[in-house]
Amino acid sequence: MSTQLSIAHDPAARHALWQRMRVPAFAFVALMLFLAAIVGLGALAPSRTASFIEIGLVACMILTVLLFSMEVRLETPLMRFFALIGFAWVGILFGMVLLDYLSR
Amino acid sequence: MSDVTFPVGIDVHEQFANADQQRHAAQLGMWIWLVTELLLFAGLFMVALVLHIMHPGSVRAAVLHFKFWIGAANTAVLICSSFTMSGAIMLSRMGWQRWMVRCMLATAALGSLFLLLKGYEYYLDYAEHMMPFVGQPYALEGDPASRLFTNLYFVTTALHGAHLTTGVAILLWMAWQAHRPGFLQARQNRIEVYGLYWHFIDLIWIIVFPLLYVVGR
Numbered sequence: 001m002s003t004q005l006s007i008a009h010d011p012a013a014r015h016a017l018w019q020r021m022r023v024p025a026f027a028f029v030a031l032m033l034f035l036a037a038i039v040g041l042g043a044l045a046p047s048r049t050a051s052f053i054e055i056g057l058v059a060c061m062i063l064t065v066l067l068f069s070m071e072v073r074l075e076t077p078l079m080r081f082f083a084l085i086g087f088a089w090v091g092i093l094f095g096m097v098l099l100d101y102l103s104r
Numbered sequence: 105m106s107d108v109t110f111p112v113g114i115d116v117h118e119q120f121a122n123a124d125q126q127r128h129a130a131q132l133g134m135w136i137w138l139v140t141e142l143l144l145f146a147g148l149f150m151v152a153l154v155l156h157i158m159h160p161g162s163v164r165a166a167v168l169h170f171k172f173w174i175g176a177a178n179t180a181v182l183i184c185s186s187f188t189m190s191g192a193i194m195l196s197r198m199g200w201q202r203w204m205v206r207c208m209l210a211t212a213a214l215g216s217l218f219l220l221l222k223g224y225e226y227y228l229d230y231a232e233h234m235m236p237f238v239g240q241p242y243a244l245e246g247d248p249a250s251r252l253f254t255n256l257y258f259v260t261t262a263l264h265g266a267h268l269t270t271g272v273a274i275l276l277w278m279a280w281q282a283h284r285p286g287f288l289q290a291r292q293n294r295i296e297v298y299g300l301y302w303h304f305i306d307l308i309w310i311i312v313f314p315l316l317y318v319v320g321r
């Protein structure tokens with residue numbers, strides 16, 4: 001275990017760790033930027049148009065978490081299917097209900 | 105294996121042909137459960153959207169009472185916790201058990217910070233008479249649609265908080281297990297499967313925050 005503590009000071013080990021952490025770091029920065037945009041729009045320019053942009057930004061955040069944090073892009077086809085099917089059911093639920101309310 | 109990684113693996117149970125099959129079965133099981141969780145929250149999101157469409161004025165009145173900046177800070181806290189959880193997963197794959205445990209504890213600490221901020225937010229809501237279900241006069245009395253949205257806000261955030269509390273408890277239990285030598289040689293898969301759950305909690309809040317605090321302001 002002491003070897004494990006000292007390995008973090010080894011440049012080769014730190015490089016290997018950075019290689020693996022690049023994608024999570026990218027996802028972290030992207031999520032923070034999306035959040036900053038949503039907060040900025042909500043605080044400075046709240047409007048109906050801004051709401052649609054905010055919903056688009058949320059969709060980007062969901063995709064970032066799914067693809068990069070939850071690593072769906074690296075999963076087997078069966079796993080990707082299950083990840084997709086959940087959102088497909090939600091899409092049907094939202095689509096059918098909103099079809100009613102938005103067409104009144 | 106390079107010299108900067110340590111051995112990791114899982115104990116294969118008798119019903120599985122090999123470690124890969126067991127790993128895939130565990131992750132598929134977690135995904136199926138997460139899909140059911142998504143559908144649970146989707147019903148609440150659906151109600152919020154319908155209230156936004158049908159009663160925009162009432163929803164705006166309620167949204168302006170909610171604590172926007174605490175919600176934003178909590179979103180940032182959960183995004184940070186997702187990053188530390190990803191760190192724990194990557195370190196578990198490299199076999200760096202001590203550092204992985206530290207990342208798990210950091211994740212649990214961030215989750216606890218979220219809950220503390222949420223508790224403080226609830227206290228402020230109570231002080232401002234924005235808890236219509238506790239018997240005190242409601243701040244937006246005479247606006248039943250805003251009362252519906254406020255109640256929905258509490259149901260959704262409390263349900264998310266219950267998931268996060270469970271998540272922190274499981275994470276601390278796993279960190280306690282993982283501080284023992286040999287954990288990653290036998291149970292590395294647990295970190296991967298649990299990581300999916302934590303990222304999912306983050307994903308749900310990423311939807312909750314704009315839907316309840318931002319859209320319709």
